[in-house]
Amino acid sequence: MNSLSSTSENLTVSEELAGGRLTIDLGAIADNWRKLNAMTPDAECAAVVKANAYGLGISRVVPTLWRAGCRIFFVALPEEGIAVRKAAPEATIYILCGFLPDAAKTYLNHQLRPVLSARADEWLAIGRATNAPYAVQLETGMNRLGMDVADYAAFMESADYPPSLQISHLACADTPKHALNQHQRQNFDSAVKLAPQIPKSLANSAGIFLSADYHHDLVRPGIALYGGASAETHLAQNPMKPVVRVESRILQIKFVPVGQTIGYGAHETVLPTDGHFRITATLACGYADGYLRSCSSSDSAKGGFAAWRGQKVPLIGRVSMDLISVDMTDHPKLNDLRDQSWKDEWIELIGPTITLDEVASAAGTIGYELLTGLGQRFHKIYINDNN
C-alpha cells in the first residue's frame, strides 16, 4: 500500500494516543469493486456494506464505492441503511434482515428497501400507499432467511405491487465442488420463473467466482471488496487486492530467562537457546482490539505470527486484553532494536507479510470475523482516497 494521499479519520483515536493503527486502502476497495464488476459483465455489481462495511467504516467506504460506479448497497439493519443514505444520498439501499415493524417510518423516510423473508403483509400494509420498493428473499436450501417457494407463489398472487428484486443466498459458495451450490441455483432458477421479469440475485463474493451461471442480474460481493479470501482457493492465491494493514507499537523489549513463562496462565515456557534468555517485544494490542485470543501460543500449541521488516516472528504466550508478546530472538535484524531504537518501531500484525486470512486461520476462524471485530481502539488511517 503506497500512500498517495492519506487522511486521518477524526472520529477515532489519534496516533499519539493509540496502541495500534489500522490503515485502510480505499483505492484497493475501489479496484476490487471494479475487478468484480468487470468479471460480471452481464450483471450489475452491488456492494454489501453491512456491519459498518465489514468494520472499515461506511462513511468512507460507501463514497469510495459510489465514485467507482456502485449504485446498489446491501446492509443488515436499518440503522446501517441510514448511514449509507448519508454517505450516498442517491443510492439504492436494501436491508437484508427484512422489515422491522417498529422502524416503519425509518424505512420510508430514508427510502430503505427491506428484503422480505417474513412479515411481507405487514410491509405491504405500510408500503402500498407509495408503492415503496422492496425485495424478496427466497428459500433455496440454506434454511436461514427466505420465503418458502410455495408461500412466494401465494404472495405474488395477492401482493398489491411486485418486488423490485428477488434474491437468495448460497450456503457453500466458498467450496466450489459442494453439491449444495448447484442444488440452490436450480431451486432459485425454478422459483424465479414465477416472475421472470423481476431482477434476480444469488451470488455473494464466492458465488461470483463459481461461474457465470450464478451471476444472474445482480451480484452482491462483500468480503472480496475488502481483500478477504472468499473461496477456499483464495487462501493460497488471493486475486483481490489487500485492503487493511494493522500495526501495533512496541511498549517494551524484554529479556526473559530460559525456564520462565510468559503471560497469563504461564502456558508458554521460554525454551533453551544459544543464550540464557529470549528477547520479546510486548505490543499494545490485544483481544479488546479484535486481535483474537485464539491466536495465543502455548507449550502445547503454537499460535499466530507478527512481522517486522518483512520477516515473521511468532507470538509467545497468551493474547491478553490489551497486550501480546512476540518472540524477536531469531529475527535477523534484531540488532536494530538495540538501545533506544525500538521505541519508534511498529510491528505488523496484518499487512504485506501476513495476510488477514493467515491470522484468521491461526485463530481458527475466517477473515470475516477478524475483520469485523478489528480496531475499536486503533488509530484509523484512510489512504488512496482519490480513486
Ligand SMILES: *Cc1c(COP(=O)(O)O)cnc(C)c1O
Ligand atoms: C453478507 C452477505 C453477502 C456478502 O457475502 P460475502 O461472502 O461477504 O461476499 C451477500 N448476500 C447476503 C444475503 C449476505 O448476508
